[in-house]
Amino acid sequence: MNKTNVNHPDTLSAAITGSGGSGVVTAGQMLLKAVAAAGLFGLMTRSSGPQIRGGESAAMLRLGVKPVNNLDDKFDILLAFDWLNVTRFVDEIPLQPGSLIIRDPDAGEVPPELASDDIQVLDAPLKSLAKTIDGGRPNMIGLGILAKLLGLPEAALRQVAAEHLEKKGEKAVEATQACISLGHTQEWSELPISPLEPPHTPPVRWNISGNEASCMGAVRGGVRFVAAYPITPASEILEWLAPNLEKLGGSLLQAEDELASVNMIIGSSFGGVPSLTATSGPGLSLMMEGLGLAVTSETPLVVSNVMRGGPSTGIPTKSEQSDLNIALYGFHGDAPHLVLAATNIGDCAFTTQWAVYLSEVLQTVAIVLSDQSQGQARSIIEPPAEPKEAYQRLLAKSPEEENHYQRYALTEDCLSPMSIPGTEGCIYTADGLEHNERGTPSSMTEDHLLQLDKRRNKIDGFDYGEAWADLQGEGENCIITWGSSSGAAFEAAQRLSQAGVPTRALALRLLAPLQKQKQQNTLQGVSNAIVVEQNHGAQLYHYLNANQLLPPGTRSMAQPGPLPIRPGDVMAMMTQEADND
Amino acid sequence: MTETQTQPALKAKDYKSDIKPVWCPGSGHFAVLSALSKALAHLALKREDVAMVSGIGCSSRLPAYTEVYGFHGVHGRALAVAGGLKAARPDLTVIAAGGDGDGFSIGGNHFLHACRRNMDITYIVMDNEVYGMTKGQASPTTSPDWSASKLTPHGPGVPSFNPAAIALASGATFIARGFSGDPNKLTQMIVEGIQHKGFSFIHVFSPCTTFRPEQKGWKKQVHEYAEEVTANPVKTAQGLQADDGMGTGLIYRTELPPWQPAYDAICEPSALEKEFQV
Ligand SMILES: Cc1ncc(C[n+]2csc(CCOP(=O)(O)OP(=O)(O)O)c2C)c(N)n1
Numbered sequence: 001m002n003k004t005n006v007n008h009p010d011t012l013s014a015a016i017t018g019s020g021g022s023g024v025v026t027a028g029q030m031l032l033k034a035v036a037a038a039g040l041f042g043l044m045t046r047s048s049g050p051q052i053r054g055g056e057s058a059a060m061l062r063l064g065v066k067p068v069n070n071l072d073d074k075f076d077i078l079l080a081f082d083w084l085n086v087t088r089f090v091d092e093i094p095l096q097p098g099s100l101i102i103r104d105p106d107a108g109e110v111p112p113e114l115a116s117d118d119i120q121v122l123d124a125p126l127k128s129l130a131k132t133i134d135g136g137r138p139n140m141i142g143l144g145i146l147a148k149l150l151g152l153p154e155a156a157l158r159q160v161a162a163e164h165l166e167k168k169g170e171k172a173v174e175a176t177q178a179c180i181s182l183g184h185t186q187e188w189s190e191l192p193i194s195p196l197e198p199p200h201t202p203p204v205r206w207n208i209s210g211n212e213a214s215c216m217g218a219v220r221g222g223v224r225f226v227a228a229y230p231i232t233p234a235s236e237i238l239e240w241l242a243p244n245l246e247k248l249g250g251s252l253l254q255a256e257d258e259l260a261s262v263n264m265i266i267g268s269s270f271g272g273v274p275s276l277t278a279t280s281g282p283g284l285s286l287m288m289e290g291l292g293l294a295v296t297s298e299t300p301l302v303v304s305n306v307m308r309g310g311p312s313t314g315i316p317t318k319s320e321q322s323d324l325n326i327a328l329y330g331f332h333g334d335a336p337h338l339v340l341a342a343t344n345i346g347d348c349a350f351t352t353q354w355a356v357y358l359s360e361v362l363q364t365v366a367i368v369l370s371d372q373s374q375g376q377a378r379s380i381i382e383p384p385a386e387p388k389e390a391y392q393r394l395l396a397k398s399p400e401e402e403n404h405y406q407r408y409a410l411t412e413d414c415l416s417p418m419s420i421p422g423t424e425g426c427i428y429t430a431d432g433l434e435h436n437e438r439g440t441p442s443s444m445t446e447d448h449l450l451q452l453d454k455r456r457n458k459i460d461g462f463d464y465g466e467a468w469a470d471l472q473g474e475g476e477n478c479i480i481t482w483g484s485s486s487g488a489a490f491e492a493a494q495r496l497s498q499a500g501v502p503t504r505a506l507a508l509r510l511l512a513p514l515q516k517q518k519q520q521n522t523l524q525g526v527s528n529a530i531v532v533e534q535n536h537g538a539q540l541y542h543y544l545n546a547n548q549l550l551p552p553g554t555r556s557m558a559q560p561g562p563l564p565i566r567p568g569d570v571m572a573m574m575t576q577e578a579d580n581d
Numbered sequence: 582m583t584e585t586q587t588q589p590a591l592k593a594k595d596y597k598s599d600i601k602p603v604w605c606p607g608s609g610h611f612a613v614l615s616a617l618s619k620a621l622a623h624l625a626l627k628r629e630d631v632a633m634v635s636g637i638g639c640s641s642r643l644p645a646y647t648e649v650y651g652f653h654g655v656h657g658r659a660l661a662v663a664g665g666l667k668a669a670r671p672d673l674t675v676i677a678a679g680g681d682g683d684g685f686s687i688g689g690n691h692f693l694h695a696c697r698r699n700m701d702i703t704y705i706v707m708d709n710e711v712y713g714m715t716k717g718q719a720s721p722t723t724s725p726d727w728s729a730s731k732l733t734p735h736g737p738g739v740p741s742f743n744p745a746a747i748a749l750a751s752g753a754t755f756i757a758r759g760f761s762g763d764p765n766k767l768t769q770m771i772v773e774g775i776q777h778k779g780f781s782f783i784h785v786f787s788p789c790t791t792f793r794p795e796q797k798g799w800k801k802q803v804h805e806y807a808e809e810v811t812a813n814p815v816k817t818a819q820g821l822q823a824d825d826g827m828g829t830g831l832i833y834r835t836e837l838p839p840w841q842p843a844y845d846a847i848c849e850p851s852a853l854e855k856e857f858q859v
Contacts, residue, residue, distance in 0.1 A: 205859050264664055
């Protein structure tokens with residue numbers, strides 16, 4: 001290949017696989033850090049078997065000169081430390097003609113599921129090279145080779161090794177650096193991948209997972225109390241918040257179950273402290289009664305629900321967008337509340353922070369949906385934005401004289417000042433029973449109707465501004481989507497537009513209440529639309545259809561997890577002839 | 582502040598709201614409300630610094646009848662709401678209350694964990710050995726041969742649950758048993774429960790004269806708890822087995838540090854961003 005005449009690609013995709021203990025995830029994390037140090041963007045998702053320890057795993061990376069929000073259709077490089085159980089990942093790591101497999105000849109032949117005439121194979125004796133270095137590890141040799149292929153400077157990798165292994169001591173750092181250099185400088189016959197071109201001056205970037213970003217959003221929004229019960233893939237939220245809330249003068253309580261956690265944050269929020277819990281589908285199911293209580297008693301709170309394959313215990317370690325229905329409709333009774341979804345890893349911060357502000361100002365429940373593919377993936381991103389306005393809870397002040405405080409007073413905007421225990425003269429009892437303005441239980445038709453209207457209108461009448469959705473592109477074709485499918489949808493729209501099929505993509509951030517007028521305006525001129533989501537039941541499609549928010553003939557692309565939705569599949573769906581019936 | 586401006590001391594009635602209870606005439610719950618308001622007056626607690634939390638049931642209606650902050654939540658979760666409130670607001674006096682169904686059946690798991698968490702909360706269970714609100718079904722404290730409910734025509738057929746023994750086994754640090762028919766003693770018990778630093782469990786026999794009219798006979802059955810009161814859980818466990826279950830008075834008290842997060846902020850959220858910057 002003539003290196004002087006290279007067309008530098010915008011993104012490159014690499015997967016690393018190996019059996020438990022081979023250091024797949026460490027190599028991936030270090031590569032991602034080096035990518036950040038070089039001023040590039042990157043995304044790393046992980047896949048592992050169900051074993052807690054010792055199972056095989058895969059790190060899937062996509063690196064780019066521009067922000068990367070989703071995996072590509074195919075991988076350019078597969079670095080395999082061994083072939084044990086690799087077949088479990090075959091469908092998660094699609095290769096294409098020209099892709100490169102780096103293998104250790106000592107680990108045996110490339111398995112038939114992956115081998116093909118147009119796949120190139122680079123033989124790299126990782127194990128025997130590692131043996132030449134005291135304390136050397138094959139995965140670090142592999143990391144050096146990968147870094148070279150991707151165009152990452154050796155010095156950046158050595159620096160990352162020094163930081164990453166600092167705790168293991170100087171010897172470990174030196175051995176690792178020697179391995180990386182050996183992999184990086186070895187004269188490989190011909191490296192058939194054109195590297196990325198990093199910018200000259202690296203700007204400030206964040207290296208963060210979706211779950212960590214949700215935490216940042218929560219604390220930026222003012223959350224200072226969390227009660228929760230551990231569950232995959234939400235537990236990292238709790239692990240990060242436990243020590244960090246303490247630093248902020250808050251706390252986290254590990255509850256006995258999700259029935260407790262949701263009711264505990266109802267208690268803390270009643271006490272005046274912005275509160276959140278984090279969970280996944282099974283926990284959200286247990287919380288539903290409590291969430292209805294929060295809606296009726298007008299107690300603000302946020303649930304960060306990191307979705308996994310369902311129903312029941314389902315596929316706990318892998319991703320799916322199948323909790324939209326329960327988030328929208330899981331309540332008994334008429335229970336207006338907010339449902340939001342983060343459109344990418346960095347957006348987990350923005351959307352969670354916005355959800356805290358909205359739940360506080362509207363005195364209601366906000367459910368924020370993200371999923372395993374966002375929550376447990378890491379990304380190199382631009383520092384996440386914050387919502388324009390920092391809303392706060394409307395508080396009751398002690399009255400001058402004895403005029404009876406009415407907790408659920410009917411006001412013009414349907415929001416009534418909330419009294420916090422400790423406030424003199426504004427004593428009341430919050431109630432999940434239907435009540436009158438004062439809060440006294442009432443089963444009268446009139447009180448029920450007035451309070452139902454109040455709880456609905458305060459939410460519907462609020463001005464949510466521009467953040468309700470992200471829109472990119474223009475054209476009569478439109479991809480409508482939400483959550484983690486947004487990255488693939490935006491990329492598909494862009495690629496289609498470049499290929500002469502003008503396409504826009506709309507990712508909804510505020511799923512309830514729907515911004516009907518705004519959405520109708522946004523969809524004007526669309527003649528061919530698809531709704532893209534990662535679930536089996538076409539949940540968003542049916543929801544929008546029921547609300548008459550889809551252009552005639554809109555088709556559904558609903559693909560259950562755990563395989564990610566890829567831009568190429570979305571493009572194929574968009575350009576498929578619409579059914580003529 | 583001059584003499585004339587000081588607030589007059591609050592009386593028991595000042596801790597009662599003007600809302601008329603839904604309870605049936607003769608229900609023991611009236612006496613519990615009155616003992617509670619007397620206890621609050623005795624302790625001279627500021628009304629706005631007290632929070633009453635409950636679940637669902639006749640007994641759980643209590644918060645609205647008091648003139649302190651209240652939270653009337655869903656069935657079985659009073660202790661969870663109370664725990665979250667106390668964790669976030671350690672300055673408040675937090676009291677949870679409810680029935681035997683609410684606390685020992687649907688809320689049983691929270692009861693175990695509230696005992697072992699030992700937060701500084703007082704928990705008053707008004708036990709009538711029946712589900713009053715849903716019109717008379719058996720509860721975990723109903724005797725196995727009580728056959729007056731259509732749901733269990735042969736009686737529950739399951740031994741009843743000994744709340745004090747469960748509380749002891751789960752790590753509660755203050756356990757007492759009271760009777761609505763002896764309101765003075767109950768008032769004193771509630772005072773001591775609130776003063777106790779940690780989780781205080783007050784199990785009150787509170788008759789349901791509608792569905793369990795035979796409970797009018799409780800007057801004759803209750804007696805002074807005759808076993809030794811120590812801070813030794815082994816001795817107390819033996820005492821509880823020796824007692825016929827109707828002994829009232831303090832059963833167990835020990836001092837253990839309550840669970841309560843400390844709050845000293847050392848930074849702002851922006852300081853936490855550094856961890857992610859590259
Ligand atoms: C989740 C749920 N299940 C069932 C009920 C129906 N329910 C209301 S009160 C109650 C039992 C009340 O008994 P207890 O707690 O002993 O209080 P009491 O009415 O006797 O004072 C039941 C089963 C409910 N409200 N919520």
